[in-house]
Amino acid sequence: MDAIRATKYCLLSRRCSCAPLVTIVVSAAALSFASIAAHAACEAKSPDHLVALIELYTSEGCDSCPPADNWLSRVVGGDGARRAVPIAFHVDYWDRLGWKDRFASAKYTDRQYEQMRRQRSTFVFTPQVMLQGGISGNGVRWPTRQRLLRRSTRAAHAQISG
16 A cells, blocks of 8 residues: 555656656557557458549649549549549649749659550540540540549459458
């Protein structure tokens, strides 16, 4: 009983040098338990159908790109979120014209050029949509939501279970 009172006094006393250490240990234990609980609650399951990869090559310096960004956000709304993974890559080749895109990266530009080489195309442009690595649309004609999501109704190629 005296040990409990001494510990209680020690933790409440300002002169005790172990109080900060106890606070750190208790905080670390609480965070550890919270992390374990969050990990147990996190679960992901692949659907039984393909999920379409939609790549939009865009730039803040391109005046045709805001409608494309808007199109991308609309196309994956609702059940499209389960059927498509949208990715917007901000390219940097518009930056030299004076409008610096804060999201642009030379890596995204390189990626777009590599995709074009695979398609045996000779130029890149924005906005440009690629579906599953193939050219699907440009700033004039956008693929419809149905066309994009129809690609993801096919059965998955493999079943993986854990």
